[in-house]
Amino acid sequence: MKLLAGTLFFVTGLLTVLGASPSFGSPNQCPNTSILLRTFRLTVSCNITTLKEKQLKDIQAPVTNLYLPFLYLLAFSVGLPFNLVALWVLVFRTKPLPSTLLLINLTVADCFLLLVLPFRIVYHFRGNHWELGEPFCRVVMAVFYGNMYGSAWFLAAVAIDRYVALVHPFKARTLRTQRVSVYMVVAVWIVVLAAMLPLLMSQQTYVLDKLQITTCHDALPEEEHENYFLPYFSALFAFCFLLPFAIILFCHSAVLRTLLAERKRYAHAIRVTVLVLLVFIVCFLPSNVLLLLTYADNRVDGNGEDIYIPYMVSLAVSTFNSCIDPVIFYFVSTEFRQKLKSSLCCSSDYQGQLSSQGKHISSSAGQRTNVTLLSMNSRQTAL
Template identity: 35%
Template sequence: MVKGHQSKESLNNLMQRRLTESTYAVSLSFDKTIKSAKMNVTDGNCSTPSAEYQYYLFPAVYILALVVGLPGNLAAFVVFTFRCNPRTGFSVYISNLALADIVILCTLPFKIHYHLHRNDWVFGDAACRVTGILFFANIYMSICFMTCICVDRYMATVHPHTYLRMRSPRCSLVVSVALWCVVLVAMLIFVLMGPLETNKDESGSHSCFENFAQKEWSLRLVAYSGLCLTAGSLLPSAIILVCYPLAARRISMIRTKTAQKAVRVIYTILAITLLCFLPYHVVYLLHLLGRLEVIQSCSSVNAIYHARRITMALVILNTCLDPVLYYVTTSHCKWKQLKMTWLCGRVGRRRGVYTIAVS
């Protein structure tokens, strides 16, 4: 009887111990599930939507930009830097805008390879940092120099006396160098704060300049994103949108060729800004709000993701449209003469034959 009683107690103890272990395991599993859910909420509780089209959209747009934009910007850089006579502040801004476009275009072969291989970066973190800083810095450089051109045309039309005192190439050169230094130093500090090549998934693929963890956003991306949006987008866009109606109102009372040329320039800059730059920065602002969990709706986050893919491709089209800006600043006959000079490989000696009027 005693043995039977002890055996029964041992069995009960064993069952209680197993029940306790089972309860603990369930509790541990539940805790892990809760922690995982919390982590998902922190990173955004919405799964990344499928965007197969991006693997074809980006390469197609980038190849178009290389084919159309690179020759146009190279020609403009040569003309406004070395062939423009006399050299003015306006031509300095045009040269720098063309240079910014050329730098962006030089990074596109790497990005074409990246997207054709389904967003897998194979060139290492150093190359990711270099191409990333050149690509994004020059997006902001482009809109900054377009703003300078717009202000230059505004001053020439609305405040001609003041413009005559500040139109020297030296003044424009100082402004240009300052812009390059500010943007490149800001981007360089950001790049040196940490790696930009990140593991994307378990397959070993690597992302470049995207798919950052929430911790990265909290530590370094929020401040720089806010700075870029304010100084690199909202302020230049506001200047362009303010200068345009003021200059247009003034020009409507002037019938000179210089005034009409100025309004053509401002029209072109306004069109490029509204088509390429403004959508990109508006969507990037929404993307930033989504990462900060200000926008929490999964449908909204997914829509922003797709819009960001499209506007990132659209912003590169400015490299194709900028040659239109170069064209409208000159007369048609001058470009025809330039083409003949380019084909013949020599410049005529006659006075004014190959001079491009940009003042």
């Protein structure tokens, strides 16, 4: 994970040294150049940018400069301690199971997001004014979107792991291994880094002269808006949201059908399914849909001004996935539940219960074949 973070900062540092700020057309040259502030059209004429009165009110509205940072602050205050506790339990108190590696990396992705939220909080509190420079703006936005799409793929990987363990337990010996988990983790991080490169390599800060503020990822030249970022975010929506969502729906429905058919306990499986659907439908879906509408509406008729505030609110709500993920860990992993309870409660009765369960499994082992034991162990680690 340190290597990934180092790579991100190396890329942005290299861009700074080389003076690179790729943008498709300079917004500060004559004659007039059209710029979009999300759903707002700005006109730049000889370094002077102008906005309509309604647009000025919206970008300086209490929703943007007060309620948004409050939502980010709430997500930060709740999500950071939850994820730090989850990371400690997963790294130091949990057995290195294949699913554990996936959960650790999902927690790391959430921690990356939570660590950059204070910069977004200050940005909005100061009236959407960015003072930390172009390179750091790119890093913050890459981490911001990278968490959303990386979390989607890590949740899909966890769903696949549970699907193999519960639906195909006899294949788990070859499919649920540390090596396979490492391959999945590396693949997800490569996808995330590749998906965020366009944000890292394009200009994200623009000055709005009338307001005397520098926006971060809120103002884009219209040519980039229509010809670059619309297809870019459309591709992210298809491959980093819809595809993992489809995988999750298939895997979780198959798990529930299997548990119901075998009359197994399925309360935990239902909770996991509901929580994952909550992350996708409540946290990720609104921001992704409104993001596409923002770009598509401006391309069609330019009348998408009413989408600006709903989109910004949905983007803030999307960060609450970092608060829900640790709860998913609790229901997804028996090992995580046990270690969390033993670490926080230190209950001797609970430890005695675990010991009696172990003795019961050991006494009944002689009555089962090795294949049956493998199937049982595989399912226990996934429930």
